[in-house]
Amino acid sequence: MRVPGKVLSLALGASTLLISGALQAETRIVTSIKPVELIVSAIATEDMQTTSLVPPGSSPHNYSMKPSQRQALENADVIFWVGPDMESFLNRLLSGHEFSGRTVALMDTEQDHREDVNEEQYHDGGHGHGHDHSDGEDPHIWVDPELAIEMAETIRDALAALEGVDAAALNENLEQFKVSVRETDGNIRERLMPARDISLFSYHEAFTRFAEHYELKLEGVLTLNPELSPGARHIAEIQAKLRNANHPCLLTEPQFNRQWWRSITEDLDVTFSTWDPLATDIEVTPDGYNNFQQSIVDAVLECLPENTEH
Template identity: 30%
Template sequence: MRRFALPIAMTALLGTLANAGAALADAPKVVVSIKPIHSLVASVMQGVGEPALLVRGGASPHTYTLKPSDAKALSTADLVVWVGPEMESFLEKPLSSNAAKATVVTLMTVPGMTLLDAREGGAWEAHDHGHEHSHDHGKKDAHAHGHDDDHDHDEVNTHLWLDPVNARRIVTATAEALAAKDAVNAEAYRTNAERALQSIDALDAELKATLAPVAAKPFVVFHDAYQYYEARYNLSAVGSITVNPDRRPSAKRLSAIRAKIAGLDASCVFAEPQFEPALVRTVTEGTKAKTGVLDPEGADLAEGVALYPALMRNLAASLRGCLGG
């Protein structure tokens, strides 16, 4: 009987691998727009399948152009997860044409998602986090991309994943959508989602402790991408260099931001890896403010499950390092 031990073990192993392969083959084809959302979706799909990502590497959704391979992925997708046209304007038309057969989860309209209005102008009052409201399916049309940079944009802040409470909702909405598409693996999605929710809660508590010592210190950001993060951790951003990251700010605006930095004795001005660092040097010239880098989308991080917690920790480390030094 001993001579059968190895074949039986191998048979069991091959059976396990075959089942895993079947699960991957049968999993819904999921396409996700940007890296932070992809990370959260991947956490729900662990062990079942891998979502495809459109905006890869350090590319910005504000300036992204859809590639032929992206169009092909959309054409075969069962499920597409994106923030909404206010964030990924490049996806709005392709979702109607290329992904007409897919179920589309638009996070801006997920029930219970907390949304914040974009702040007006470039110099804000301390702790002015806009108007918080919860959207069901009544989002407003907000395509103000052609406005002059110094004008107000009547739109919602789209960087909603930077609030861990919203990240929880993204995970839950993804698990529900996947379970509806794939009943065979529904339990796996729900188990993964519960594990992800516990990790997000632990991350949230960690970040609160990390950022508490610098909550009162004023700082300026490149553009208004961090409002959810600021509101969650009671941070004191006082302005942004630009309203629209696609457009260079006017000399008048840069002068106003420099005056704000000097008047409030802002501790730090933060650049972003995708955009022009020279603007940060311009507004800090002649002030005591230090400079740092914040990355709201994980441009320099490898895509996957680990990206979201790494992104959130990196923001905390940059803020603590520059404001607390």
């Protein structure tokens, strides 16, 4: 049957209004990096849309935004980032009045005064840092599950303050997240038992909080600033540690120069394993954060003698 043009037009118009209303009702959330998005997605309700700015293969330490991403920030109801010590490319933009009312930093710089491990050795040569931790703080807070729970609580509070949201559902999601993260934490501790005595080295300090939480032996960090080469003295110190270490394993990251760390470990008996602090291959689901944590464990277990690849 042929539908009269006027009736069809009215029907299409009504459909357009319904679709438009649904889109307008959707809460738009922008996160700086994917690990933050994984935590947000565990807390957010189904009518909330999440996205992250830094794409796969890029680093938040030197990223340059596209115009479309600036538009996404302008359209966002709330913006989550770790903070100025981490995503330096957002510092100037998010410090302005345009975004100040809807931007949430997840790192409490006043509360966290962790003593940096062997900090002096990483300042060799007087190099500056792409993300400044001169006060000894490590901004890679998401790799520590207890800090991830604190991040989730902050996220819940920020989302609950938005107009028209289901606060009860947010609270339920938060409680489920806490339970699942702590269950995963116990499982991870058991999985990592065989790796307790391995001498681990990391490309930069992103792995430090994970190692501390699970009492792993992180004996050296190649560079605090992955955008600059460390000084010659620091490289020599790391090479000496690698020679004297118990089955040394270097945890590298896919975002950074492979040839550089290969060159400084040449002729050394070192195992290599790759982990991804930005969770590039992890699907954004309510359980994505736990899957991310397990992926770190997988990388560490690749360092075991029976799994080694030099």
